[in-house]
Amino acid sequence: MEPKGIKILVVDDEVGLRDLLAFELGGHGYTVVTAQDGEEAIERLQREKFQLVISDVKMPKRDGMELLEAAKRIDPQVEVIMATGFGTIETAVGAMKMGAYDFIQKPYNMTEIQALVEKALEKSDLKSLIALYESSQAIFASLQLDRLLPVMIDLALKVLRADDASLMLVGDDGKLYLAISSGLPDTVQQNVRTAIGERVAGKVAEWKTAVIVTGSLKDDSRFGGIEGREGIRSAMVCPLVGQEGVLGVLNVNRVKMEEPYGAADIRSAAIFTAQIAQAVENARLHHSLADKIEELKRAYAELEGMKSQLIMADRLASLGQMAAGVAHEINNPLTSVIGYTDLLLQSESLSLEEREDLKVVQTQARRCRDIVQNLLKFARRRDPQKVPVDLAEVLKETMSLVEYEIKSSGVTLLLEEDPALPPVSADPSQLKQVFLNLVSNARQACEGQPESRITLRAQAVDGVVRVSCEDNGCGIAPGNLDRIFDPFFTTKPVGKGTGLGLSISYGIVKDHGGTLRVSSVEGTGTTFTIDFPFDAQVS
Amino acid sequence: MSAQAHILVVDDDRGIRDFLTFALTHHGYAVTTAENGQEGLQKYLGGTFDLVLTDIKMPVMDGVKMLSEIRQRTPAQKAIAMTGYAVEDKLDLLKDMNLVPLLEKPFTLEALLSLVQQVITSSSVGGEP
Numbered sequence: 001m002e003p004k005g006i007k008i009l010v011v012d013d014e015v016g017l018r019d020l021l022a023f024e025l026g027g028h029g030y031t032v033v034t035a036q037d038g039e040e041a042i043e044r045l046q047r048e049k050f051q052l053v054i055s056d057v058k059m060p061k062r063d064g065m066e067l068l069e070a071a072k073r074i075d076p077q078v079e080v081i082m083a084t085g086f087g088t089i090e091t092a093v094g095a096m097k098m099g100a101y102d103f104i105q106k107p108y109n110m111t112e113i114q115a116l117v118e119k120a121l122e123k124s125d126l127k128s129l130i131a132l133y134e135s136s137q138a139i140f141a142s143l144q145l146d147r148l149l150p151v152m153i154d155l156a157l158k159v160l161r162a163d164d165a166s167l168m169l170v171g172d173d174g175k176l177y178l179a180i181s182s183g184l185p186d187t188v189q190q191n192v193r194t195a196i197g198e199r200v201a202g203k204v205a206e207w208k209t210a211v212i213v214t215g216s217l218k219d220d221s222r223f224g225g226i227e228g229r230e231g232i233r234s235a236m237v238c239p240l241v242g243q244e245g246v247l248g249v250l251n252v253n254r255v256k257m258e259e260p261y262g263a264a265d266i267r268s269a270a271i272f273t274a275q276i277a278q279a280v281e282n283a284r285l286h287h288s289l290a291d292k293i294e295e296l297k298r299a300y301a302e303l304e305g306m307k308s309q310l311i312m313a314d315r316l317a318s319l320g321q322m323a324a325g326v327a328h329e330i331n332n333p334l335t336s337v338i339g340y341t342d343l344l345l346q347s348e349s350l351s352l353e354e355r356e357d358l359k360v361v362q363t364q365a366r367r368c369r370d371i372v373q374n375l376l377k378f379a380r381r382r383d384p385q386k387v388p389v390d391l392a393e394v395l396k397e398t399m400s401l402v403e404y405e406i407k408s409s410g411v412t413l414l415l416e417e418d419p420a421l422p423p424v425s426a427d428p429s430q431l432k433q434v435f436l437n438l439v440s441n442a443r444q445a446c447e448g449q450p451e452s453r454i455t456l457r458a459q460a461v462d463g464v465v466r467v468s469c470e471d472n473g474c475g476i477a478p479g480n481l482d483r484i485f486d487p488f489f490t491t492k493p494v495g496k497g498t499g500l501g502l503s504i505s506y507g508i509v510k511d512h513g514g515t516l517r518v519s520s521v522e523g524t525g526t527t528f529t530i531d532f533p534f535d536a537q538v539s
Numbered sequence: 540m541s542a543q544a545h546i547l548v549v550d551d552d553r554g555i556r557d558f559l560t561f562a563l564t565h566h567g568y569a570v571t572t573a574e575n576g577q578e579g580l581q582k583y584l585g586g587t588f589d590l591v592l593t594d595i596k597m598p599v600m601d602g603v604k605m606l607s608e609i610r611q612r613t614p615a616q617k618a619i620a621m622t623g624y625a626v627e628d629k630l631d632l633l634k635d636m637n638l639v640p641l642l643e644k645p646f647t648l649e650a651l652l653s654l655v656q657q658v659i660t661s662s663s664v665g666g667e668p
Contacts, residue, residue, distance in 0.1 A: 332623055
C-alpha cells in the first residue's frame with residue numbers, strides 16, 4: 001500500500017514521543033495526525049477516517065484500552081498498534097485480545113515501527129477488501145429488492161463512512177425515486193421523483209460518473225446554482241450502472257464527519273456501487289422471472305380449466321345423445337297414455353271419482369311430457385342464429401319476463417350494466433333462455449332468505465363481455481359444485497326441476513364460444529359468470 | 540265436410556297406430572294404417588286420402604322419403620308429420636318440399652284433433668294459393 005493518502009493517528013501524552021513518531025512516519029510519506037490523550041483521539045476518529053492508530057496505553061483522561069475499544073467501534077477497519085512501556089506486557093496481551101493489531105515496546109525502535117506499520121496497513125487494506133467482498137456476499141444472498149435495500153444502505157453507510165445515505169432507483173416512468181435512505185433529516189422530501197438530467201442525482205445518472213461535492217452545492221459550477229441541503233460537509237453521488245444503462249444513484253453525505261471525500265473514496269464507491277448495481281439487476285431479473293413463472297402458472301391453470309370444460313362438454317354430448325334416445329323411446333308410449341286419457345275424459349259416462357282419478361293420470365302424464373321435452377331441448381340444441389347483440393338489452397328483456405314473479409317472492413332484482421358494452425355475436429333467444437335459467441335458479445336459492453337480492457351485471461373486462469348473476473341465497477354445497485352442470489343433477493324437490501337447466505345453459509354458452517363458471521359459498525350466495533368472446537368484427 | 544274424411548296413418552309404433560285409429564275413428568274419420576313408408580306409399584297409391592298423417596323416423600322407408608314420393612304424384616296432397624325426436628336435417632327437408640305441419644309427440648288429443656281439422660279444411664297446401 002502506498003503511504004500517500006494513508007492517515008495515521010499517533011496518540012501519546014508525551015509530546016516528545018508523539019513528535020518523534022509523527023516526524024518519522026511523515027518522512028515516509030504518511031499523513032500523521034497526533035492526539036495527546038484517548039479522549040482527543042476518539043474525537044478525531046469520529047470525524048475522520050484513519051487507517052492506523054498508534055497509541056500509548058497509559059494516558060490521562062481516557063487511556064489506550066478505552067481508545068482501542070472506541071476506535072474499533074467507530075471504524076472496525078482501523079488497525080491499532082499499542083505501545084507499552086516495560087512491565088505492561090499483560091496489558092498488551094489484553095489489547096491484542098480486544099483487536100489490537102500488535103504492540104510495540106517503548107522506547108520505539110524506528111525500524112521495527114516502520115515494518116510493523118507497513119504490515120498493519122497491508123492487513124487494513126486486505127480487511128477493507130474482505131469487508132467489500134462480504135458486503136457483496138450479503139447483497140447477493142437475497143434476490144428480493146425490498147430485502148436488499150436495507151442491507152445496501154446499511155453497508156453504504158459503513159463502507160463509504162457516511163452519516164446519511166440514500167439510494168435512488170430509476171422507476172417505470174424513467175425517473176429516479178427514493179428507494180431507501182438512512183439517517184436523512186425529516187426535512188428532506190422523500191417522495192419526489194427526479195428526471196434524468198435534473199438536480200444532482202439526475203445529472204450524475206446522465207453523466208454516469210461519480211462526483212464529490214465538498215462545501216456548498218450552490219457554489220459548485222457543475223450544478224449551475226442548484227440549492228442543496230444545508231449542513232453537508234462532503235457528499236459523494238455515484239451512479240449505479242447496469243448492463244442496460246443507469247439503474248439509479250447512490251448518495252452518501254458526511255455531515256458530522258469532517259473529512260471530505262477523496263479520490264480513494266471514489267474508487268471504493270465504484271467497487272461498491274458495481275456490486276449494488278449487479279444486485280439490483282439480479283433482483284429485477286428474478287422479479288421478471290417470477291412474473292413469467294406466475295404468467296405460466298396462470299396459463300397452465302387456464303389450460304386445465306379448458307381441459308375440464310372439454311371433458312364436461314364431451315360428457316354432456318354423450319349424455320345428450322342418450323337423453324335423446326330415451327326421450328324418443330318414451331315419446332311413443334307417452335303419446336298413447338296421454339291420448340287415451342284424453343279420449344277417456346271425453347266420455348260422459350264416467351263417475352265423478354273415475355274422472356278425478358283420470359285427471360291425475362292426465363296431469364302426471366303431461367308432467368312426463370314436460371320432462372321429456374326438456375330432455376329433447378337439451379339434446380336437440382340447434383346452432384345459434386348469431387346476430388350482433390347488446391347483452392344488457394337481452395338481460396333487460398329477461399328481467400321483464402321474471403320481474404313480477406321475483407318481486408312477489410320478496411327478492412330484489414338489480415341490473416348493473418357497463419354503459420359502453422361492446423356487442424357480441426350471439427343468438428338472443430338462446431341467451432334469454434340461459435339468463436332466465438340463471439335468474440330462476442337464483443330466485444329459488446333466495447327462497448326463505450331474508451333481504452335476498454339478485455344482481456345481474458354486464459361489463460366489458462379483459463377482452464370479454466362478462467355477464468354475471470349473483471345472489472345472496474342459500475349457496476351450493478361444496479360437494480355439489482362440480483356436479484351442477486351434469487344433466488339430471490338437481491337438488492330441487494321432486495317436480496321442481498329436471499336437472500337440465502344448467503346443462504342446457506352450459507351447452508348454449510359453449511356454442512357461443514363462451515364459458516360458464518360458478519363460485520359459491522354455502523350459506524352466503526352464488527355467482528354464475530359467463531364470459532363471451534368480444535368479436536371485433538361485430539359492429 | 541259432407542263425406543267422411545279419409546286419413547292415412549303411417550307409424551312403425553303399433554301403440555301409436557292403434558291409438559290414432561281409435562281416436563280418429565271415434566271422432567268421425569276413416570282411417571287406414573301402414574307401418575312404414577313403403578307400405579304407406581303402396582296404400583296411398585291404392586286409395587284416395589284427404590290427409591296423410593305420418594311418423595318421420597321409420598324403418599324401410601322414412602316419412603320424409605314417403606312424403607316426397609307422394610308429393611311428386613300429388614303435389615297438393617295434405618299431410619302432417621309427427622315427430623318424437625326432431626332430426627334437424629329431416630325437418631329442413633320437410634320445409635323444402637312445401638310446408639308440412641309438424642305434430643310433436645307426445646301430443647294431447649286436443650292438439651291432434653285441432654291440427655287434423657285445420658289441415659283438412661284448409662284450402663291450400665302450405666303457402667300455395
